[in-house]
Amino acid sequence: MEEQDNLIRQQAKHIQDLEEMIRNIRAQRHDFISHLQAVYGMLQMGKLESAREYLAEVTGDIRILTQTLKLKSPEVAALVQQKAALAASRNISFGLVIESDLAKLAVRPHNLNRILGNLLDNAMDAVAFLATRDRYIRLEINEDEENYIISVGNSGPGIREDLMEKIFEPGFSTKGENRGLGLAIVREIVQQHGGKIKVSSPPTIFTVTLPKAGAEEQ
Template sequence: MDIKEQQKLLGQKEKEMDSLQNLLRTVRAQRHDIINHLDTVYALLSLGREVPAREYTGQLVQVAANTSHLLRLEQPVVAAFLQNKASQAMARGITFYIDVRADLKGLKVKPYALVTVLGNILENAMEAVEPLPGEQRLIQLDISRSETGYIFSISNSGPPLDPAMKEAIFRPGVSTKGLDRGLGLATVWEMVISHGGTIEVETDPVTFRVKFPV
């Protein structure tokens, strides 16, 4: 291994350690903040605001459920990234469901590559659902494993995708969001293909299904 490769490997390890530390800080912060959340729910109930209290409690339950699921990944970098995305979704009034049915110990794809793929698809999903009324802003991420590989499925409740765009959206410069905004999914396509994976798109509901071999 030459010096450049060693430096690259060291840089990746440093990023992984930073992500792990961020995850631990997030977990500690959530534990510390639980009292504030309970105080908020109590205050809403005291004011007779049962509906907001119920909605707020639902958000807290979903955050806790997501955290529990992410611990099953046994991949701190990806877990930290998804925890951050879940926090962003909550701040944007989006309900983000995460269902982890398999750990990632057998995944050969590097964490930075997986974060790039999931990050671009999730950001597109958030932008798609943001214009909707609050209760309709939904995103679902399912992580599972078959005999042949890992499957990452991301669906959202946004407008259906024009079937004619299914393949075109992966071309550089092509986007459903306007001119010069079509680089993210092109990057996703290149990253997935370069790691021997495949990506499928369903139009209604809009779903991206990424598969990586084991």
């Protein structure tokens, strides 16, 4: 009975994430006409630089949506879209490169989202106190023959060498920076699925390697 309830909850969450993706796509289509009208108005007034800046921002939003649509998991795509929107609301530049569709993901989307959510939140916290022009985070999703490789970087202050391992300890927190928050959970999930996580700094980049489904049997 409990297993059936869990399945129903997972299916409901899956449908909810699909609906959110559809809403995002519809919103983008609806906004497109307004964006064109705004750019046309700027060009009519001869404000070329303003039009250029406006288009750069709009195409950035479209690029993020297009990138996330490559992913086979709507749950993961929805999370990335949410974090990109959150970064924008905090005036943080969000770099996104997706070179894999995660089709052979062995980790449940819920658990991958726990990994991504923690790493992206920590990255945003790390740059929060920088000048707006210096706030930058980057998510890359790649793959090789046997693994998925996910990296999250930020432009914040580097992590001291003596803290490189401590940040993964349960309960560890760097107080104001909060970069240790959730990292123990992240490492636990990664290791449970036969993966690895490492950090390099500066610049601070967390790299997660997760084996593809069936890779261990090959």
